[in-house]
Amino acid sequence: SQTIHQWPATLVQPVGSPLSLECTVEGTSNPNLYWYRQAAGRGLQLLFYSVGIGQISSEVPQNLSASRPQDRQFILSSKKLLLSDSGFYLCAWSVIGGTEAFFGQGTRLTVV
Amino acid sequence: QKEVEQNSGPLSVPEGAIASLNCTYSDRGSQSFFWYRQYSGKSPELIMSIYSNGDKEDGRFTAQLNKASQYVSLLIRDSQPSDSATYLCAVKVPGNTPLVFGKGTRLSVIA
Numbered sequence: 700s701q702t703i704h705q706w707p708a709t710l711v712q713p714v715g716s717p718l719s720l721e722c723t724v725e726g727t728s729n730p731n732l733y734w735y736r737q738a739a740g741r742g743l744q745l746l747f748y749s750v751g752i753g754q755i756s757s758e759v760p761q762n763l764s765a766s767r768p769q770d771r772q773f774i775l776s777s778k779k780l781l782l783s784d785s786g787f788y789l790c791a792w793s794v795i796g797g798t799e800a801f802f803g804q805g806t807r808l809t810v811v
Numbered sequence: 812q813k814e815v816e817q818n819s820g821p822l823s824v825p826e827g828a829i830a831s832l833n834c835t836y837s838d839r840g841s842q843s844f845f846w847y848r849q850y851s852g853k854s855p856e857l858i859m860s861i862y863s864n865g866d867k868e869d870g871r872f873t874a875q876l877n878k879a880s881q882y883v884s885l886l887i888r889d890s891q892p893s894d895s896a897t898y899l900c901a902v903k904v905p906g907n908t909p910l911v912f913g914k915g916t917r918l919s920v921i922a
Contacts, residue, residue, distance in 0.1 A: 798845075799843075
């Protein structure tokens, strides 16, 4: 069966510090991968999605970037965090060309 | 712009009642429709999917789809306090594109 791992679960970072969140999927090949952010009391905002290695689509211009160095690995990064980057970051996957998406456990990021 | 609209709630229902959650979408090309449940502080969990007009039942949950009206709903029968959560509606057009989510409806089931 397929599983998705996302870490860390919680993170407190100072303003201006770098960020790296990692997500890996097991049990499937060539998945579509997604990064979402959910601010407190808000809906899911799609940040990036990838349909293959090295293929990243950015939905929202900001100081975040994403990379997909391996088929089942998706990384969200920032060089300098802002207070507004605080939120609940969720990685998700779906079968390529498929329909439903499945979420990892999420990372709660607090920028102080 | 593809949009999915949901009433943010909170929707409060007594235990044992039917909870009715509604969702409308703007893109007539949408073909796949989903309901996710998100408990506070947790990630969304897929609970229902529906692809054809009509009703789809799974236990206490019934999803309803009306493509002509661009309307999706979720009924929860015999609501339990454990159903208290935010329910997210998501839609998808064919092809290798992401789901589009609504902002969710917060449901509170009162014991």
